[in-house]
Amino acid sequence: MRMVMIAAPGAGKGTQASRIATHFGIPHIATGSLLRSHVERDTRLGRTVRGYMDRGTLVPDRIVLRMVRRALTEAKAAGVGYVLDGYPRTPAQAGSVYQVAAELEMTADVALHLEIDDEEAVRRMLSRSAAEHRTDDTESVIRRRLALYHEVTRPVLDWYAERRILLCVDGMAPVDAVTARVLELLEVVEATPPVDRAPKIPLPALV
């Protein structure tokens, strides 16, 4: 199973991605968590990215893409698939990850989209902030992340739809119900020969 997850902040991407990874025995590559770990360890990279994250803006792509490239290369070496959570977040990133994955013969079989409305996303992130103390889970930063999602991330869905690998699931349902639905759909994908689900189409102009 090789998949990318596209969803608004607060949609439950991280939770579902981790369950999917466990179910299929594949690595969960979460760009936000990788970046946060650098911030927490106060590495040089962490000091570079902290401001972007605290403001709810995107970290420069050369930094994130390097992490993604390394993680995909490790998955390839281990002979496994992956769940990529948090990347791509822009049409340009969709192009970059496609190229990196194509070089490794590891392009995604599935792009999973969890649909959720903005008010529910805000509600969930505010309740999470009490438990997790994420510095980017304040209401103004949450609103900025959501706006950025609508402006630059959502358009990526059209491209995956064109590639015929987009799956959409209702993210408003209770978390276990979402997992059940997602795994049901992914089992169908697993059972389908790759040639049927990932037709080779040229990469459209994305930026």
Ligand code: ADP
């Ligand atoms: P959420 O989906 O709730 O916004 P993430 O943990 O996925 O949370 O991301 C947190 C932050 O990490 C983002 O607001 C951004 O600053 C940074 N980040 C994560 N992924 C990327 C990416 N692909 N490109 C640029 N910045 C990213």
